[in-house]
Amino acid sequence: xxxxxxLPVVGMVGGGQLARMTHQAAISLGQxxxxxxxxxxxxxxxxxxxxxxxTHTDLAALREFAKGCDAVTFDHEHVPSxxxxxxxxxxxxxxxxxxxxxxxxxxxQMRERLSNLGAPVPKWRRVFSESDISDFAEAxxxxxxxxxxxxxxxxxxxxxxxxxxxxxxxxxTGTELIVEERVVLRRELAAVVARSPxxxxxxxxxxxxxxxxxxxxxxxxxxxxxxxxxxLDAQQLAIDLATELGVVGLLAVELFETxxxxxxNELAMRPHNSGHWTIEGARTSQFxxxxxxxxxxxxxxxxxxxxxxxxxNVLGGPSGGASIDExxxxxxxxxxxxxxxxxxxxxxxxxxxxxxxxxxxxxxxVRARAARAARRLxxxx
Amino acid sequence: xxxxxxLPVVGMVGGGQLARMTHQAAISLGQxxxxxxxxxxxxxxxxxxxxxxxTHTDLAALREFAKGCDAVTFDHEHVPSxxxxxxxxxxxxxxxxxxxxxxxxxxxQMRERLSNLGAPVPKWRRVFSESDISDFAEAxxxxxxxxxxxxxxxxxxxxxxxxxxxxxxxxxTGTELIVEERVVLRRELAAVVARSPxxxxxxxxxxxxxxxxxxxxxxxxxxxxxxxxxxLDAQQLAIDLATELGVVGLLAVELFETxxxxxxNELAMRPHNSGHWTIEGARTSQFxxxxxxxxxxxxxxxxxxxxxxxxxNVLGGPSGGASIDExxxxxxxxxxxxxxxxxxxxxxxxxxxxxxxxxxxxxxxVRARAARAARRLxxxx
Numbered sequence: 001x002x003x004x005x006x007l008p009v010v011g012m013v014g015g016g017q018l019a020r021m022t023h024q025a026a027i028s029l030g031q032x033x034x035x036x037x038x039x040x041x042x043x044x045x046x047x048x049x050x051x052x053x054x055t056h057t058d059l060a061a062l063r064e065f066a067k068g069c070d071a072v073t074f075d076h077e078h079v080p081s082x083x084x085x086x087x088x089x090x091x092x093x094x095x096x097x098x099x100x101x102x103x104x105x106x107x108x109q110m111r112e113r114l115s116n117l118g119a120p121v122p123k124w125r126r127v128f129s130e131s132d133i134s135d136f137a138e139a140x141x142x143x144x145x146x147x148x149x150x151x152x153x154x155x156x157x158x159x160x161x162x163x164x165x166x167x168x169x170x171x172x173t174g175t176e177l178i179v180e181e182r183v184v185l186r187r188e189l190a191a192v193v194a195r196s197p198x199x200x201x202x203x204x205x206x207x208x209x210x211x212x213x214x215x216x217x218x219x220x221x222x223x224x225x226x227x228x229x230x231x232l233d234a235q236q237l238a239i240d241l242a243t244e245l246g247v248v249g250l251l252a253v254e255l256f257e258t259x260x261x262x263x264x265n266e267l268a269m270r271p272h273n274s275g276h277w278t279i280e281g282a283r284t285s286q287f288x289x290x291x292x293x294x295x296x297x298x299x300x301x302x303x304x305x306x307x308x309x310x311x312x313n314v315l316g317g318p319s320g321g322a323s324i325d326e327x328x329x330x331x332x333x334x335x336x337x338x339x340x341x342x343x344x345x346x347x348x349x350x351x352x353x354x355x356x357x358x359x360x361x362x363x364x365x366v367r368a369r370a371a372r373a374a375r376r377l378x379x380x381x
Numbered sequence: 382x383x384x385x386x387x388l389p390v391v392g393m394v395g396g397g398q399l400a401r402m403t404h405q406a407a408i409s410l411g412q413x414x415x416x417x418x419x420x421x422x423x424x425x426x427x428x429x430x431x432x433x434x435x436t437h438t439d440l441a442a443l444r445e446f447a448k449g450c451d452a453v454t455f456d457h458e459h460v461p462s463x464x465x466x467x468x469x470x471x472x473x474x475x476x477x478x479x480x481x482x483x484x485x486x487x488x489x490q491m492r493e494r495l496s497n498l499g500a501p502v503p504k505w506r507r508v509f510s511e512s513d514i515s516d517f518a519e520a521x522x523x524x525x526x527x528x529x530x531x532x533x534x535x536x537x538x539x540x541x542x543x544x545x546x547x548x549x550x551x552x553x554t555g556t557e558l559i560v561e562e563r564v565v566l567r568r569e570l571a572a573v574v575a576r577s578p579x580x581x582x583x584x585x586x587x588x589x590x591x592x593x594x595x596x597x598x599x600x601x602x603x604x605x606x607x608x609x610x611x612x613l614d615a616q617q618l619a620i621d622l623a624t625e626l627g628v629v630g631l632l633a634v635e636l637f638e639t640x641x642x643x644x645x646n647e648l649a650m651r652p653h654n655s656g657h658w659t660i661e662g663a664r665t666s667q668f669x670x671x672x673x674x675x676x677x678x679x680x681x682x683x684x685x686x687x688x689x690x691x692x693x694n695v696l697g698g699p700s701g702g703a704s705i706d707e708x709x710x711x712x713x714x715x716x717x718x719x720x721x722x723x724x725x726x727x728x729x730x731x732x733x734x735x736x737x738x739x740x741x742x743x744x745x746x747v748r749a750r751a752a753r754a755a756r757r758l759x760x761x762x
Contacts, residue, residue: 004422005725006705020408023428027405030705030723030735032428041385047404047413047430202717283718283740297710301718305686305740324387324411329678336583337664337682342411344386354411359664359686 001070007031008295011065013056014075015042017343017352018271018287021279022075023048025287036065043343044075059083066092071294073249074270077105078151095197095248095294096269103245104269108149108178117244119237120263122256127177133167140181149176154352155214183263185256189223190274191238192252192286194293201242202289202299203235204282209254209274215350218371221277221309224363226257234262241267250275250290273313276355278302280339281309306359308366312374314354316347324353324377331356331376338373353377382451388412389676392446394437395456396423398724398733399652399668402660403456404429406668417446424724425456440464447473452675454630455651458486459532476578476629476675477650484626485650489530489559498625500618501644503637508558514548521562530557535733536595564644566637570604571655572619573633573667575674582623583670583680584616585663590635590655596731599752602658602690605744607638615643622648631656631671654694657736659683661720662690687740689747693755695735697728705734705758712737712757719754734758 002009007030012019015037023033023044036052037045045051054061056079063086066072071093084098096104103110111124125136127146137144146167148157157175160182161167170177188211192204206226210218223231238253241264245251252272254265275286284292284300292299322330324342331338335358342354356373360366383390388411393400396418404414404425417433418426426432435442437460444467447453452474465479477485484491492505506517508527518525527548529538538556541563542548551558569592573585587607591599604612619634622645626632633653635646656667665673665681673680703711705723712719716739723735737754741747 001706002427004427004727005723007709007723007725008706024405024408027401027428028720028722029709030725032725045430046383046385047408049426049428049430049432051430283720292713298713299717300713303718325382325389328388328410332673332679332681336680337684339409339664341409342386342388344383344388344411344413346385 002032005030008070009034009068010291010294011036011069011072012044012075013062013065013072013079015039015044015051016075017043017345019044019075020047020343021276021341022271022287022290025285026291028288029291031291034065034069036061043345046344057083059086062087063090071095073290073294074101076270077101077268081105093294097246097248100246100248101269104267106149107147107152107266108176110267111178111180113245114241114264117241119241120261122180122183122263124178124180127171127179130164130168130171133161133171133179134164136179137161137167143182145180145182146170146177147180149178155211158214183256183258185258187257188265189226189234189255189257189262190219190252190272191234191255192250192272192275192278193235193238193242194250194286194289194299195242195247196293196299197248197296199243200299201239202302203239204275204278204286204302205304206231206234207274207277213350215313215315215352216273217313217315218367219274219277219311220363220367221281221311222304230257230262237262237264249293250286273352276341277309277311277357279341280357281305281311281359307361308363309357309359310363310367310370311355311357312370313352314342314356314374314377316349316351316353317378318349319347327377331373334376335369335373338369340373340377342377383413386411389451390415390449391672391675392417392450392453393425393456394443394446394453394460396420396425396432397456398424398726400425400456401428401724402657402722403652403668403671406666407672409669410672412672415446415450417442424726427725438464440467443468444471452476454671454675455482457651458482458649462486474675478627478629481627481629482650485648487530488528488533488647489557491648492559494626495622495645498622500622501642503564503644504562505559508552508560511545511549511552514542514552514560515545517560518542518548524563526561526563527551527558528561530559536592539595564637564639566639568638569646570607570615570636570638570643571600571633571653572615572636573631573653573656573659574616574619574623575631575667575670575680576623576628577674577680578629578677580624581680582620583683584620585656585659585667585683586685587612587615588655588658594731596694596696596733597654598694598696599748600655600658600692601744601748602662602692603685611638611643618643618645630674631667654733657722658690658692658738660722661738662686662692662740688742689744690738690740691744691748691751692736692738693751694733695723695737695755695758697730697732697734698759699730700728708758712754715757716750716754719750721754721758723758
């Protein structure tokens with residue numbers, strides 16, 4: 001508890017844009033997020049009052065950081081399980097706990113557990129040698145999808161393999177892998193829920209996520225044309241997984257929609273890119289919801305605030321052209337209703353440097369505005 | 382400009398809840414508000430990354446604070462004009478400028494200027510002696526309203542005088558005063574606009590403000606039952622005043638609605654309590670709008686996000702009972718859709734420690750929910 005305010009202190013490990021936006025949400029709750037950043041210039045380090053400098057692999061830094069926190073949570077999945085267990089053993093409330101977070105850290109563990117739970121997943125197997133891939137591909141058909149069990153994000157750590165030779169080359173790198181069938185999908189969806197230690201779960205409307213080169217570029221809320229029963233199924237699946245895995249905080253379930261139904265692609269246990277639209281588009285943002293969950297407050301309403309909400313990511317482009325500040329002027333002049341979120345990050349091609357949300361009555365016009373706004377902010381366009 | 386982000390730096394003098402919520406808005410724009418706070422425990426000091434400690438009457442502190450700011454603006458009206466002029470003379474962009482802010486600092490100057498502009502104001506005069514009050518009251522009728530020209534807020538610095546004796550006692554205190562007729566009003570309204578240096582003005586929907594003991598307790602947006610022409614008149618009046626007075630940033634015009642029309646009560650040139658509802662209730666919050674205005678960005682859309690929006694202030698009550706954190710649990714359990722904003726302030730009876738906003742279709746249910754939510758958070762209830 002912060003003795004100055006009588007309100008709790010949440011610590012978030014990692015200083016990226018998720019911590020930045022969580023701090024922004026914490027302010028409304030009378031709180032000030034404590035952030036463990038690698039550098040004071042990290043996205044959240046630039047804006048939070050209580051920034052500690054340290055790295056998430058340093059147990060001593062984590063211990064020092066956790067002192068006085070009512071709950072510790074994460075901006076990313078990279079804190080070693082052993083470190084989390086050490087904090088838990090010392091009485092720190094860490095959410096999600098090590099046992100739950102494992103299923104967001106390790107795709108092999110996740111696939112195994114979900115298979116055992118009977119959740120819909122692609123055909124898959126662990127890879128110990130090249131023949132595991134070629135045997136699997138003989139049955140499932142080439143190409144197949146190989147994934148590093150750990151450390152992948154934004155399309156990294158995922159390979160489409162079309163031949164034995166490609167499989168052999170990948171296995172030779174020594175990366176721990178699983179292999180999956182290539183799912184023939186209509187589109188990708190995401191179901192985001194939050195769960196409190198008490199066990200209350202709140203589900204957001206299911207959204208469509210649009211990827212380009214493995215990076216999410218656009219989120220449509222609610223997912224257009226999704227039959228109500230399928231939306232309910234996806235929400236129920238996310239609720240069941242949150243409950244079965246013992247998740248506390250947010251759980252984002254990335255889904256493939258196929259002709260036959262939905263299939264789980266990935267899990268994330270933190271505020272997630274597929275939920276950024278909730279800042280303006282839902283009554284309670286995913287960032288506030290995550291704080292409420294880890295503090296065991298009752299969950300907030302997840303209702304939409306407009307019939308159509310579209311979030312478009314702003315990716316760094318090639319350098320040159322107008323400055324980000326000039327681009328912002330142009331965007332604001334063009335679309336006074338676009339909601340901009342910039343993360344204070346140095347531009348690198350393909351890096352997420354912000355996002356834009358547009359709300360309205362009609363999906364197609366909202367979507368066009370969001371895409372245009374994101375392009376306006378992109379360097380080098 | 383912040384070299385780390387390529388985005389501008391705004392400095393706000395004063396560390397209260399207005400600075401706190403402005404920082405929250407700045408985060409979305411890729412910025413981090415610089416705050417001049419009296420103490421690190423000030424409302425904004427608790428949450429902002431760039432907090433300088435100093436007092437607004439210390440010119441050296443203001444000069445140091447302004448270094449590197451793209452614009453300097455205010456959380457309150459108490460910075461001496463001479464200090465602002467000194468900063469302006471040294472090339473700092475200060476918004477509102479000293480010449481405009483004067484009309485929010487000094488009620489005598491404000492009444493004089495508005496009278497000259499032909500704006501609707503109550504009958505009034507300056508007070509140099511007791512007879513100025515009694516002569517005025519002879520013509521206008523007792524009781525009359527005396528106001529300190531400077532420093533009043535939340536009902537302080539305003540006296541209802543019913544007799545020559547009361548007038549004599551007040552004048553004897555040596556306070557610089559004006560006297561006004563008591564306006565027979567239906568209700569109070571507020572028209573909030575923002576103006577940029579370029580001269581663009583954006584007007585929010587006119588709201589009804591409900592006062593208790595001179596303190597705003599509730600804001601209804603839009604003002605229920607207000608004829609469209611009167612709403613337009615109020616917006617146009619606020620736009621004209623912002624333009625005539627050369628305001629840059631927000632201008633809140635507090636109005637009396639009478640049988641005959643609208644009359645200007647007070648002016649404020651900063652984010653204002655009558656605009657807190659805009660955080661969720663308008664497409665662009667007043668806090669972002671103020672930043673956009675002082676940075677000469679194009680203004681954001683001011684459209685309502687729901688048919689009925691009600692903001693209720695949370696005032697400190699007598700101490701005792703459940704802690705603020707427990708109260709928050711109860712409120713969230715009772716109303717998952719209520720939007721809470723706590724300021725991190727120590728509770729004192731009557732002090733504004735937060736506000737709650739509720740949005741919906743139907744004013745009377747929204748209003749009841751907001752009032753109940755604010756009571757839940759009030760200590761000692």
